[in-house]
Amino acid sequence: MTARFTMDETQPRLLDETAQGVIHEPMDRPEGRLKVTGCARYAAEHVLEGMAEGVLVRARVGRGRVSCADEEAVRAMPGVLGVYSDSRMLQVPAHGGAGTAPAQGPDEVRYFGQPVALVVAETPQQARHAAEALQVTYEEEPGDFDPDAAGTVDRPDKRALDQGDLDQAMAGAHRTVDVTCTTAPQHAAAMEPHAAVAVWEGDRLTLHGTLQMLKHNRAELADALGVAEEQVRILSPHVGGGFGSKLGISAESVAAALAARALGRPVRVVMSRQQVFETTTHRTATRQRIRLAADADGRLTAIGHEDRVYNLPGNAFSEPTAQSTHFLYAGENRRMAQEVARVNRACTGAVRAPGEAVGMLALEGAMDEMAEALGLDPIAFRKRNIPQRHPETGQPYSARALAGCMDDGARRFGWEARDPRPAQRREGEWWIGIGMAAAARVNLVSPSRARVTLREDGSALVETDMTDIGTGTYAILNQIAAEMLGLSPARVEVRLGDTDLPPASGSGGSMGASSAGSSVFVACRALRKTVAGRLGCHEHELTLKDGTATCANRRARLHELAASGALSEEGEFRPGTTKKQVSQASYGAFFAEVAVNGVTGETRVRRMDGTFAAGRILNEKTARSQCQGGMIWGIGAALTEEMVFDPRDGHVVNRDLAGYHIPVNADAPPIGVTFLEERDDHACPIQSKGVGELGISGAGAAILNAIYNATGLRLRDYPVRPEAILSDT
Amino acid sequence: MEITLTVNGRAQALELDPRTTLLDALRDHLQLTGTKKGCDHGQCGACTILLNGRRINACLTLAAMHEADEIATIEGLAPPDDPGALQAAFLHHDGFQCGYCTPGQIVSATGMLEEARAGWPSHVSPNLEAEVALDRSEVAERMSGNLCRCAAYTGIVEAILETAEQERDVEPREAAE
Ligand code: FES
Ligand code: FES
Numbered sequence: 027m028t029a030r031f032t033m034d035e036t037q038p039r040l041l042d043e044t045a046q047g048v049i050h051e052p053m054d055r056p057e058g059r060l061k062v063t064g065c066a067r068y069a070a071e072h073v074l075e076g077m078a079e080g081v082l083v084r085a086r087v088g089r090g091r092v093s094c095a096d097e098e099a100v101r102a103m104p105g106v107l108g109v110y111s112d113s114r115m116l117q118v119p120a121h122g123g124a125g126t127a128p129a130q131g132p133d134e135v136r137y138f139g140q141p142v143a144l145v146v147a148e149t150p151q152q153a154r155h156a157a158e159a160l161q162v163t164y165e166e167e168p169g170d171f172d173p174d175a176a177g178t179v180d181r182p183d184k185r186a187l188d189q190g191d192l193d194q195a196m197a198g199a200h201r202t203v204d205v206t207c208t209t210a211p212q213h214a215a216a217m218e219p220h221a222a223v224a225v226w227e228g229d230r231l232t233l234h235g236t237l238q239m240l241k242h243n244r245a246e247l248a249d250a251l252g253v254a255e256e257q258v259r260i261l262s263p264h265v266g267g268g269f270g271s272k273l274g275i276s277a278e279s280v281a282a283a284l285a286a287r288a289l290g291r292p293v294r295v296v297m298s299r300q301q302v303f304e305t306t307t308h309r310t311a312t313r314q315r316i317r318l319a320a321d322a323d324g325r326l327t328a329i330g331h332e333d334r335v336y337n338l339p340g341n342a343f344s345e346p347t348a349q350s351t352h353f354l355y356a357g358e359n360r361r362m363a364q365e366v367a368r369v370n371r372a373c374t375g376a377v378r379a380p381g382e383a384v385g386m387l388a389l390e391g392a393m394d395e396m397a398e399a400l401g402l403d404p405i406a407f408r409k410r411n412i413p414q415r416h417p418e419t420g421q422p423y424s425a426r427a428l429a430g431c432m433d434d435g436a437r438r439f440g441w442e443a444r445d446p447r448p449a450q451r452r453e454g455e456w457w458i459g460i461g462m463a464a465a466a467r468v469n470l471v472s473p474s475r476a477r478v479t480l481r482e483d484g485s486a487l488v489e490t491d492m493t494d495i496g497t498g499t500y501a502i503l504n505q506i507a508a509e510m511l512g513l514s515p516a517r518v519e520v521r522l523g524d525t526d527l528p529p530a531s532g533s534g535g536s537m538g539a540s541s542a543g544s545s546v547f548v549a550c551r552a553l554r555k556t557v558a559g560r561l562g563c564h565e566h567e568l569t570l571k572d573g574t575a576t577c578a579n580r581r582a583r584l585h586e587l588a589a590s591g592a593l594s595e596e597g598e599f600r601p602g603t604t605k606k607q608v609s610q611a612s613y614g615a616f617f618a619e620v621a622v623n624g625v626t627g628e629t630r631v632r633r634m635d636g637t638f639a640a641g642r643i644l645n646e647k648t649a650r651s652q653c654q655g656g657m658i659w660g661i662g663a664a665l666t667e668e669m670v671f672d673p674r675d676g677h678v679v680n681r682d683l684a685g686y687h688i689p690v691n692a693d694a695p696p697i698g699v700t701f702l703e704e705r706d707d708h709a710c711p712i713q714s715k716g717v718g719e720l721g722i723s724g725a726g727a728a729i730l731n732a733i734y735n736a737t738g739l740r741l742r743d744y745p746v747r748p749e750a751i752l753s754d755t
Numbered sequence: 756m757e758i759t760l761t762v763n764g765r766a767q768a769l770e771l772d773p774r775t776t777l778l779d780a781l782r783d784h785l786q787l788t789g790t791k792k793g794c795d796h797g798q799c800g801a802c803t804i805l806l807n808g809r810r811i812n813a814c815l816t817l818a819a820m821h822e823a824d825e826i827a828t829i830e831g832l833a834p835p836d837d838p839g840a841l842q843a844a845f846l847h848h849d850g851f852q853c854g855y856c857t858p859g860q861i862v863s864a865t866g867m868l869e870e871a872r873a874g875w876p877s878h879v880s881p882n883l884e885a886e887v888a889l890d891r892s893e894v895a896e897r898m899s900g901n902l903c904r905c906a907a908y909t910g911i912v913e914a915i916l917e918t919a920e921q922e923r924d925v926e927p928r929e930a931a932e
Binding site (some may be wrong): 055058061062063065071073151152155214267299452495498648650682683688693 | 789835846856892894
């Protein structure tokens with residue numbers, strides 16, 4: 027049976043009433059043993075009988091058409107089975123949640139590195155050799171490679187807001203800030219490269235993939251191949267990181283499926299690290315102008331946030347840079363606007379916290395500047411500008427502990443010891459400073475389904491096509507079911523990552539835990555009702571603990587109640603009107619201490635703290651890891667991460683992990699993470715909100731604000747390179 | 756070409772393209788997929804194995820060069836149903852998220868602990884001659900060849916330090932026995 031629930035009104039906090047006591051606990055990941063012993067199998071590790079190996083061939087021009095590929099020469103090479111440039115092959119990855127195929131047709135080249143063919147051979151060595159040897163000639167066409175000079179610039183209406191009169195407010199303000207901040211293009215660079223193993227049985231395709239949102243991916247793949255969705259099954263039980271880059275299908279899935287069909291053999295296609303950088307989605311560079319106006323009491327009267335981003339022509343996605351600026355601070359005069367430059371670079375898309383990850387850097391830097399201009403403590407200034415109601419829509423807020431997070435973080439970090447005057451602390455060559463920034467990330471939920479079965483032996487099985495990309499899905503779905511059904515987590519099995527199972531939200535936008543978690547909750551709530559019915563009592567009287575159901579003076583073991591046949595319920599969660607009634611977001615505060623070397627210009631983050639409030643925390647351990655990871659991403663954004671594109675042809679210059687610098691272990695300082703106790707009744711029936719992206723949303727700004735405190739240098743270009751420090755000292 | 760590789764104590768004859776890296780031989784020919792490929796260029800450490808007890812990147816060497824060597828992979832550290840102390844510590848301290856870099860981290864840490872025991876200094880060691888005292892910064896420095904994009908570094912360091920401490924506590928007792 028299916029239990030449907032739409033979030034139209036707040037729900038009782040059932041997870042605070044249940045007796046098992048496992049929700050929120052810092053439980054170890056149930057799939058963790060597979061991961062630490064090397065037994066967890068990722069997509070490329072399905073080595074199938076008779077499998078052939080495919081290697082994608084990359085375009086070596088920035089824009090043009092393939093005029094000729096010398097396939098004959100390559101076909102004659104040892105082991106080569108075929109060269110494919112089917113018109114169904116993808117030019118770009120699908121946008122997250124698209125559910126339809128993205129642009130297809132490998133003959134038209136729209137950016138350097140775009141896949142133009144697939145070479146398949148018996149072994150990976152042969153395929154790679156042949157792919158390198160394939161001579162492709164192009165009719166080159168002029169392209170637009172520089173976002174600042176692009177010929178076509180779109181101004182999406184959905185990003186434009188003009189409320190009150192920003193110019194007048196600026197002109198009449200007690201203090202103003204008008205600054206421009208830039209952020210570099212960034213790549214998700216998940217450790218597992220994109221990979222697919224495709225195998226057909228008759229006209230049914232099974233694809234071992236590494237993807238984040240399987241129900242959408244299945245629809246995208248079917249659409250791209252021109253087959254029915256029912257013919258496609260995707261398996262993705264373990265995903266070696268996604269961070270947005272695996273939201274939609276990419277070239278390898280379609281290419282593997284097409285070649286496997288043509289050859290009648292399983293085909294594996296694994297992207298090289300270089301191809302991951304060149305042809306999967308990355309985060310746009312941004313140029314952001316922030317304007318703030320404040321009165322003599324330190325109250326904001328105006329906020330302007332205008333930005334310029336880029337994407338390929340015709341691609342609908344644009345980074346929602348000002349996303350949290352809309353709701354975070356007061357100010358009656360507001361202007362937001364966006365320019366999207368159309369350039370021939372690999373497609374941009376969602377990378378961890380699209381919008382806030384870069385928008386909060388600009389906003390929180392400007393807030394620091396305004397606090398100083400007003401002579402106010404940065405925390406006091408922010409607290410003074412927390413609005414009563416959404417300053418644009420007038421909505422009230424759901425649970426919002428921004429002030430509490432700043433106060434808690436300040437206490438833990440020792441904020442009161444900060445000297446607000448810059449460049450006051452020195453240790454040898456090093457200038458020491460501390461800084462803070464607010465954290466905010468919109469809260470999203472989306473439709474999700476899961477089946478929960480109470481088996482004859484009294485254990486439970488949770489099944490959904492939800493993914494665990496490192497986020498802790500296996501743990502939290504287990505804990506929700508264990509808590510609701512009164513079982514020890516060892517008695518709950520969670521199966522994920524298979525499109526044969528009920529379709530979930532997928533992992534993306536920090537919505538997975540609340541959405542998929544709520545579907546499990548809804549299914550379990552229905553099971554509790556059935557159990558209560560079998561005991562002859564009302565569900566409100568029911569207590570489930572350690573496999574025993576108790577109500578009034580009746581008592582039974584769960585396996586006795588399920589003895590006549592397993593009880594199974596499918597739960598369906600849908601977002602409802604509470605989404606519109608209130609403004610929902612997760613909040614927090616970052617604190618950082620940096621040491622900046624006056625001789626070399628190097629910046630080291632010495633310690634970092636974050637206090638967060640994201641509704642109910644479902645697993646304190648995995649949530650903490652998510653926040654720590656996000657904060658370390660913040661360090662990368664602040665100090666090292668930058669994709670470099672050649673202005674002549676748009677190719678990615680630093681297309682590997684030696685050239686693109688993600689933080690290493692020695693870059694990560696001790697990081698403290700604290701969660702404030704919170705329930706967000708408007709978010710979902712389990713009162714949780716998103717946590718996976720919160721830890722990055724503003725983190726880098728705390729570091730640049732600390733650099734200012736250390737050195738007196740107000741830097742606004744991310745990442746901060748040593749030369750930026752040295753050129754100003 | 757035909758070669759024999761000794762992996763986790765077992766000698767196995769293989770028929771390989773001479774261009775096959777040691778990493779591909781392990782993953783594709785021996786189905787030892789615990790050793791991961793993150794970059795194939797020696798830049799990430801996901802493919803770390805022990806070669807005669809020392810940690811190396813398996814993607815940077817050809818299988819054909821290792822007929823006479825003892826190779827140990829994550830699968831050889833402990834049986835799947837009975838993780839060793841380091842593996843248990845990674846689990847408990849959540850020293851991973853997606854798990855993709857994890858076998859490389861654990862094998863690398865195994866080799867690193869041995870290097871520290873043997874007194875090898877690192878870039879952050881205050882004294883090149885003295886015994887190595889592993890602390891947070893030593894571990895972070897010595898583990899910086901293993902990238903983790905999930906950035907589970909806090910848990911990784913805690914797990915390794917805890918394991919190193921346990922070993923220190925055990926060793927003197929063993930010596931006394
Ligand atoms: S795969 Fe060998 S170092 Fe990255
Ligand atoms: S656990 Fe995901 S890369 Fe390290």
